[in-house]
């Protein structure tokens with residue numbers, strides 16, 4: 269099923285706009301994983317199984333696996349999510365972007381090797397660098413627009429033809445790059461004003477919104493400023509606040525409570 273179709277179904281059927289980000293950091297794992305050679309897979313699997321009923325998506329972050337030589341764990345984790353939780357799309361957070369021939373390989377990596385349903389991409393090399401992702405009509409392409417980090421404005425806010433660069437990205441993606449209807453935009457939860465501005469430019473294009481939880485974004489401001497008319501349109505992603513809700517043996521139950529609490533808070537403002 270196409271990413272956007274699966275996402276819309278999941279928004280409705282699970283009544284959730286929450287995405288759990290799977291960013292394993294072994295140093296933060298509960299003590300029971302000490303010395304376990306498969307800790308990264310086991311920890312992420314437990315979190316995914318505990319939180320699945322409360323999410324519209326999962327988002328594994330590739331560097332958090334690759335830094336530990338755990339690409340195999342990432343492959344198995346995505347296969348596990350597809351098998352155990354069918355209908356929940358997986359966004360591979362890899363922020364790819366390169367010349368066309370290399371971008372082809374990145375698309376094959378994300379969609380054929382890892383079997384992700386969508387991938388995050390950096391737009392700054394231009395359309396041809398994103399084209400191999402756009403061409404996979406059944407897959408989602410989640411393009412950086414106004415990121416959540418403190419330095420986001422260093423380049424993204426530079427004024428070009430009278431308005432900030434991130435607004436040009438938003439317009440280009442919505443008007444020119446979205447022929448297959450498979451684009452989404454990253455807009456950080458830490459920037460409620462920019463969320464409102466980008467929503468006004470792009471209509472119903474879905475937003476991936478990281479930055480609630482550990483980065484302090486305000487849930488009410490995110491939802492009221494950026495939801496679509498039908499009360500959806502958002503993939504509100506939280507990683508550390510859910511993954512590391514408890515360092516004890518109750519880590520999975522604590523993650524489930526954190527995911528449910530975020531879902532309910534979001535739903536109050538939809």
Ligand SMILES: O=C(O)c1cc(=O)[nH]c(=O)n1[C@@H]1O[C@H](COP(=O)(O)O)[C@@H](O)[C@H]1O
Nearest residue numbers: 329361388415416478481482483506507508
């Ligand atoms: O593309 C992303 O997911 C992303 C974009 C962005 O603007 N800010 C951002 O924090 N992220 C990712 O979201 C995750 C951080 O989530 P927290 O632990 O909830 O802060 C990391 O994997 C980041 O790479």
